[in-house]
Amino acid sequence: MSIAAIGVPGRSFVRPSALPGFGITFGFAITYLSLIVLIPLAALVWRASGLGFGGIWRVATDPRVVAALDTSFGTSALAALTNAFFGAIVAWVLTRYRFPGRRLLDATVDLPFALPTAVAGIALATLYAPTGWIGALFARWDIKLAYTPTGIFIALVFIGLPFVVRTVQPVLQDLDREIEEASATLGASRWQTVTRVVLPPLVPAILTGVGLAFARAVGEYGSVIFIAGNMPFRSEIAPLLIVTRLEDFDYAGASAIAVIMLAISFVILLAINLLQAFLQRRLGHA
Amino acid sequence: MLALLGPSGSGKTTLLRLVAGLEAPTAGRLLFDDEDATHLSVGERRVGFVFQSYALFRHQSVAENIAYGLRVRPRRTRPSNAEIKRRVAELLDLVQLNGLDRRRPSELSGGQRQRVALARALAVEPRVLLLDEPFGALDAQVRRDLRRWLRELHDRTGHTTLFVTHDQDEALELADRVAILHRGRLEQIGTPDDILDRPATSFVAGFVGEAVRIPAEVREGVLRIGAQYVPAPAGQRAGNFDLFVRPSDVVVTDGSDEALSAKVVGVRRTGPARRAELSLGEGLPTVEIQLPARHALRKGESLQVRLATVRLFASGTRAGR
Numbered sequence: 001m002s003i004a005a006i007g008v009p010g011r012s013f014v015r016p017s018a019l020p021g022f023g024i025t026f027g028f029a030i031t032y033l034s035l036i037v038l039i040p041l042a043a044l045v046w047r048a049s050g051l052g053f054g055g056i057w058r059v060a061t062d063p064r065v066v067a068a069l070d071t072s073f074g075t076s077a078l079a080a081l082t083n084a085f086f087g088a089i090v091a092w093v094l095t096r097y098r099f100p101g102r103r104l105l106d107a108t109v110d111l112p113f114a115l116p117t118a119v120a121g122i123a124l125a126t127l128y129a130p131t132g133w134i135g136a137l138f139a140r141w142d143i144k145l146a147y148t149p150t151g152i153f154i155a156l157v158f159i160g161l162p163f164v165v166r167t168v169q170p171v172l173q174d175l176d177r178e179i180e181e182a183s184a185t186l187g188a189s190r191w192q193t194v195t196r197v198v199l200p201p202l203v204p205a206i207l208t209g210v211g212l213a214f215a216r217a218v219g220e221y222g223s224v225i226f227i228a229g230n231m232p233f234r235s236e237i238a239p240l241l242i243v244t245r246l247e248d249f250d251y252a253g254a255s256a257i258a259v260i261m262l263a264i265s266f267v268i269l270l271a272i273n274l275l276q277a278f279l280q281r282r283l284g285h286a
Numbered sequence: 287m288l289a290l291l292g293p294s295g296s297g298k299t300t301l302l303r304l305v306a307g308l309e310a311p312t313a314g315r316l317l318f319d320d321e322d323a324t325h326l327s328v329g330e331r332r333v334g335f336v337f338q339s340y341a342l343f344r345h346q347s348v349a350e351n352i353a354y355g356l357r358v359r360p361r362r363t364r365p366s367n368a369e370i371k372r373r374v375a376e377l378l379d380l381v382q383l384n385g386l387d388r389r390r391p392s393e394l395s396g397g398q399r400q401r402v403a404l405a406r407a408l409a410v411e412p413r414v415l416l417l418d419e420p421f422g423a424l425d426a427q428v429r430r431d432l433r434r435w436l437r438e439l440h441d442r443t444g445h446t447t448l449f450v451t452h453d454q455d456e457a458l459e460l461a462d463r464v465a466i467l468h469r470g471r472l473e474q475i476g477t478p479d480d481i482l483d484r485p486a487t488s489f490v491a492g493f494v495g496e497a498v499r500i501p502a503e504v505r506e507g508v509l510r511i512g513a514q515y516v517p518a519p520a521g522q523r524a525g526n527f528d529l530f531v532r533p534s535d536v537v538v539t540d541g542s543d544e545a546l547s548a549k550v551v552g553v554r555r556t557g558p559a560r561r562a563e564l565s566l567g568e569g570l571p572t573v574e575i576q577l578p579a580r581h582a583l584r585k586g587e588s589l590q591v592r593l594a595t596v597r598l599f600a601s602g603t604r605a606g607r
Binding site for chain 1: 306307308328329331332333334335337339341342343344345354355358359406407409410
């Protein structure tokens, strides 16, 4: 009989699971990821490798490139963190209170997803320009919003908002209301309840949202270029620099900047994911 | 120790939440001893509330959960760290969870979580301990153990305790007094003996003790049940009544003028006893009786029974006894 062969413990590539279908789903996932993500990225790296390591290093240390990368990653991080705060508040309002127009407001959150980014860019530029509705208010105090790094920040906050709201919302919805009541019966103030009981379980979701908003912001092009002013060394983002290089037929230079961006983004996103996994474990989700 | 007992939707939990200050009353006052607590906030009432779902803080360890109520106190009244540590150790000891202080709630069994919730509530030295279906989510064995343990704990600490349950055995066994609620109204409050032996309303009579309700009529000192007649209890006024019959009320007899003839319509063996369903007449609800296992009854057999207690309530209204 061959029964003895079943269930023999042994070292294997994958831990045995009661769910069938690992082979086919894993194969599909790898093929799909390869076609959609890995192969195009490999082509990009291959393209840039034409410059050699020294060539890429030269691009990476070019002051204009450094300034653009700094603008891109710095502003994206700032925008993502801003969204973490305000996105969490929006999610709170949408899940915790019932008010007329809630559904409408809820749908509005997704609009930055749906709008062509160029349209968003033009709309924001018009609004925040020194002659625009909001820009004019600030122009009185001699503050310029559009056509400065602040403009980039505004555009990136706009496109990143849905990520945080949509990741926090379901977690907040599932959060047991009774833990807040328990906290209150134990004598905690509302503020203590929110910071000690409600917020900690939300942190992993907020982090996920921040990671997504950050990634999206780093890669954002359309909305930013209309409002940024695109001045080298001041308000020029890395994706724009890539496009500029492409227009000069400097394909290797363009892909070199892209590879540098990719590497930085990957490290940051990996760090966020690890931190999030660590927090999840600490929260006892296992 | 007071039990709030009633069917689901009777307002037990709402009443408990009102006491805790988690709901606001539309009318009436709430007194703790002689102090008016109606307008005190949840935090000011100093109640210990144990939720049905326990509502433990998942991101905190057992010890942090228990210490929470002490840690959130304003600095002036907050005990020192060493004092908090001592209190937590004491409470862990009390709820018999020593050594589990570093675990997370997700690493505990249902019964252990329940005790953590209890310890957390006791940490703030509450004036009243409020328990919402304390044994609802536990399996039968754990339930029995915890029930006994909770009674002992209560006897030891002497906290005024209010607990909600829909399990009458639990309420009658555990509580000193039981309040029966029905559709948001208090039907009766009293000791388990009062509730069982002297039900105040027809609802209580029907709710406790597996009673069966049979329509009955009293005319000139004679009680009619279906097509059978027996002498009515002395002094019983005439009218239409609901007769509540519990298994323990029915006694097998060998015929007297008080006897009713009954037909066995079903027999079941439950543990050491035998349960038989008896019909007292066509179209009447069947009455259950409990007999020692050696009584071998057969379906279809006839026998004579007597009602040891006759509980009559005017149909659907409060009874005049």
